[in-house]
Amino acid sequence: MKRARLVLLGLAAAALVAVASVERAVPPSPRSDLQSVPRSTPQAAPQSLDYGKAFLRQPLPGADDPFGQRSWVPPPPRAPAGPPPKPAAPPLPFAFSGVMEDSDGKTLFVRRGDSVLIGRAHELLEPNYRVEEIGTDRAVLVYLPLEERQVLPYPK
Numbered sequence: 001m002k003r004a005r006l007v008l009l010g011l012a013a014a015a016l017v018a019v020a021s022v023e024r025a026v027p028p029s030p031r032s033d034l035q036s037v038p039r040s041t042p043q044a045a046p047q048s049l050d051y052g053k054a055f056l057r058q059p060l061p062g063a064d065d066p067f068g069q070r071s072w073v074p075p076p077p078r079a080p081a082g083p084p085p086k087p088a089a090p091p092l093p094f095a096f097s098g099v100m101e102d103s104d105g106k107t108l109f110v111r112r113g114d115s116v117l118i119g120r121a122h123e124l125l126e127p128n129y130r131v132e133e134i135g136t137d138r139a140v141l142v143y144l145p146l147e148e149r150q151v152l153p154y155p156k
Contacts (some may be wrong), residue, residue, distance in 0.1 A: 089143035089150060096154050106134040
């Protein structure tokens with residue numbers, strides 16, 4: 001028992017000596033960046049700060065009368081803002097590539113990203129788009145989920 005106390009006491013003393021030697025070995029480094037900055041004159045402190053105003057609460061309406069009339073009726077519902085806007089088709093994801101006319105009719109070539117899609121009148125370009133009409137200066141495509149017609153103009 002005495003031996004354990006002596007060992008613990010010795011370890012504690014060794015730890016104190018180690019901490020003291022580390023603190024003496026590392027001198028505080030002067031901060032050269034602070035020494036190069038010119039010191040300004042201290043600004044005058046404000047004359048008086050009123051902290052009481054910061055902790056004042058504004059009274060709630062009716063809070064001063066604990067026995068005043070209270071209503072548990074929920075507020076009236078808000079008036080509806082009107083009908084929701086009609087859904088619209090997204091902008092056409094296609095870019096015009098060309099039109100070819102042969103004995104079977106006109107064929108439309110459009111590109112979407114890296115792929116080129118080919119379609120004739122009343123054929124599907126993609127699951128959501130159908131070629132409605134191929135004109136001389138524009139093509140009409142139908143966005144099928146909303147049955148909305150969209151015009152793809154040809155560049156001039």
